[in-house]
Amino acid sequence: MATVAERLEEIWGEKPGLATWLMTVDHKKIGIKYLYTGFIFFVLGGIESLLMRTQLMKANMEILQPETYNQLFSMHGVTMMFLFATPVLSGFGNYFVPLMIGARDMAFPRLNAFGYWVFLAAGIFMYSAFLIGQAPNDGWFNYVPLANKEFTPGLNIDFYALGLIFMGVSTTGGAINFIVTSFKMRAPGMTLNRIPIFVWGELAFAIQVIFALPLLTLASVLLVLERKFDFVFYNTEGGGDPLLWQHLFWIFGHPEVYIVVLPAFGLVSAIIPTFARRRMIGYTYIVLAELAVAIIGFGVWVHHMFSTGVPQMSMSFISAASFMVAIPSGVQVFAWLATLVSGRPVLRTPMLFVLGFIFTFVIGGLTGAMLSAIPFDQATTDSNFVVAHLHYVLFGGAVFPMFAGLYFWLPKMTGRLLDERQGKLSFWLIFIGFNLNMFPLHIAGLLGQPRRLYTYEEGLGWDIHNFLSTIGAFMLAVGILLTFINWARSMSRGEPAGNDPWNGETLEWATTSPPPSYNFGAIPTVRSREPVWDQPELREGPQPPEDGGYPLAEGHVTLATTMLDARPEAAVHMAHESIWPFMLTVSLTVLFYGFLIEAVPLAALGLAASFASVLGWFWPRGETQET
Amino acid sequence: MRGLRQESRHVLRVLPLAFLTACAVEDAPSILEPAGPAAARVEGLWWFLFWISVVVFLVVLALMMMALRRRGRIEDPIVEDEPRWGEPFVALSGVVIPWIILTIAFVISLGVMRQIATAEEAADLTIEVKGRMWWWEVRYPNGAVTSTEIHIPVGERVDVRLTSADVIHSFWVPELQVKIDQIPGRENSLWLQADKPGRYRGQCAEFCGLQHANMIFTVIAEPREDFEAWVANEAQRAREPTGTGLRGRDVFMDNSCVGCHAIRGTDAAAELGPDLTHLASRSTLGSAILPNTRENLSRLITEPQRVKPGVTMPPTSLSRQDLNALLDYLGQLE
């Protein structure tokens, strides 16, 4: 007779091959695709920044044309925010949220696959703009009227606006998936106060996406209507207002910062207990802080507009909220520090990156509090001080945790450890390189250097800071490259990781590395916040039924549990592999290109194909819970 | 760990020092070397915020160092005792103390905001500055129109009304004031006051397209009598040319120059480009990117796209004689 494991593999396994690569709905494969693609965009965005830093190394350099420079900084921002940070954190979330909560997949597997394909398509869509030399060129926040047709007549901004609308579909779908997954699919016994903080982080991120992203989509739709069909929203002639764009953009744009940072904080909170060898101090504080940021984050958008002449009264409120939003971040930093101080920190590479994160993020947070002070913001906004600040927050707050996450979790994904010496070397290059890259820009900003200059004069005191910054940028690039080499080498030559190389506490360490297609031989019943530390039977293989394990080996099902106290509620049939998410994405891509070049037949074709794909997607097959 | 510790010690020593030395650059348009009352208040606020931040940062570093004193190995069993100071520490250092510090910072910053927004006394002089792609049009109440150079009387408060003719620009003279955006369809304002005579560099701070980097201007603070002489001259019609200048004026009127530029007192009255009535009295060209020399002016006329790529000004091809005459004429517009 077949064992349970064989039976589960038969039910959940996908045949290898190209077709499966296109059709897979396995959250682990999708998560890895997100990571690969996201890091490829990271490299592209990084190359863009190296080109810019080369141009700015000295005064009056003529390596880049002004137009090229403008396209590069715009695409650098768009890439790093939308095509790198969010997707990579979604990738980690995709792979690890189901594992950490003891589920067999995400709640909507096909939506998950669709989200990845749309992300890839939107990225290609926006990058295809370089082929005709008309990449977005008005910055990642793309202020009108510069972005209106009158001042940017090319397709540049159409690529931007349509690309962001397209990308929004992916991010929204992903967010819905994360929320439902963490509400409804937690292992029995994983009550609200036992949810791993990483899952809380992804949840807070997803909630922000649900309420913030529509405003970016709206702003972009209105911009497309204005550019393509002469609608009036932003143009002062006809009753529009350029500040409308800024409001809509920043109501989205400020939460976007937290959208990037909150899951990264979650990642840090996943690593610290393991590497401090103790339970997290202040779990409740951290969770409440993450949720508080997710809420207060919506009340601070006008601090991006302190120099536009908004009334003092509204500025004061927003300034107060901006100061206050520092508190939840402070809570988390001190909770992490308390855990580290009272624990026995292990200084392996993931931990180094976490310490580097605390160092850089705290600097970014402090300059952030400075910028909440209205007059100081008015003095330094749109200067290189802000460039430095935002990189300390975003690179410090998100990229350091991601690299910590790579060293921490790649062994789970590939089954092999990364090289420790290379990892440490990479860390020091990244850490010193980043600080050399960005710290001098604070000073350049205070010395009056505005951001987004493709050139500058000599003798203004800016030269040395820009020179150091460029050196730092290249050092940083070498450090990053080293981690990628380490990653690639580890896949064939790394030491086998075993199930649990770090003696971790959450459920992902209770299964094999890499996990089987069905994740867990039995969906475990959880009796603690750190189940693997407290339930020794979890290390011994699938949890036996008498300890509460649910093998669920009778069908392609996973467990649905109640939202608050995670009591089993139903056995839910999950969707199988499907080509339709991919087909729908291709159809939508055709539709978007049709829109872009205003080719009605192409757009109509895309629309019809999309419709057919949706039909194919929902066509009853009697396998999932189609009711 | 030793590396980390050394690194942080290094940073501890170097950080504030680096700031203090790096920020003292003679020619920089630095907000840390204020030349007027508004900028001085911003500078005060900055140092207040800076020292608070240094203290907070040192506390965080110290805690990190403390944590690294007792290290463990990944195989170690977990530390089970829950320290009694744990959550109270998080509450105190994460909520209570920041709340107090941030409230103080907030209140102080609001005070500075009021001081900067509303000056104590009314201004005698109000000038209008319109941002354009990519230069600044400056108008005085007596009818003077100029570009790029804003003269103000030293020690006096001057109001500036800020508008835009095309896209959003931002008016920033770091040594004198905070920046305010110039937004189409709106009017913003700020006041300038320089405590000592001098030239203060200003620059557009909001990305405004191809030549955003070269949208520069200069505020020239000078004694009252010098200022009055200057502004009176600027309001005059253009001086009647002499010698080859006469021919130069015809060249100007017969070529595309006249389509965009105004020279008050002649038929040239277009407002697309800078007013040239007193071009020769200005010290720079092309929005403060070139010194106002005959050679530079010649380059600007014949190959503007090389000088400032993307600028609206078309290249004008003239015979050598015509060009010289034109340069003579423009050189006489004092």
Place this chain on the structure above:
Amino acid sequence: MSVDEEVLAPVQEPGADLPHHTSGPQSFAWWGMVLLIATEATLFAGLLATYFYLRFKSGPAWPPDHIEKPTLELPLIMSAILLSSSIPVHMADAGIKKGNVRRLKWGLAAGFLLGAIFLYMTWGVEWPEKLHEFTPSTNSYGSLFYTITGFHSLHVLVGLIMSAWSQVRAWRGAFDAERHLTVQLFGMYWHFVDVIWVFVLATLYISPHL
């Protein structure tokens, strides 16, 4: 790593008694629809906020440029039609919960008909009339009017497609007292589109008179 059959044999398979069909808050898709509605509602909120933002930016006369204030007769009739369509849709949903397929089919059909009439009145009656007076590129008012009504009517169209899909599947016998999630999700979406209409009505048609 494998657990032997024998180990499992004596114990009754855990979870074997759990239901395999869910609806309401027990099901994943119900939550998915709630979140989709939340994000769409935010989009509409932003759009209507944009309307008021540009209106108060625009000066005393609204609508500007001598455009007449919208009349109320047609929109009130349209409102009655659209809002009343929620009743049969609700009956369809309630019916299939008790296993009544007939009521499901009739409810869906009646809801579809009312929705289709509404859509016709927007695209076929109201827009041609308004286009004589102003177009989307006339001014910000025109842009807002057509964008808001257009956006809402697109949602009605999507609702109609969902209704037709449910109808087809009802005829193929896909629904019974236990399995009717599709119908439930369609109902939620349809009620949402109706509720949004109330805000559109208040914003576009009533607020200019206030």
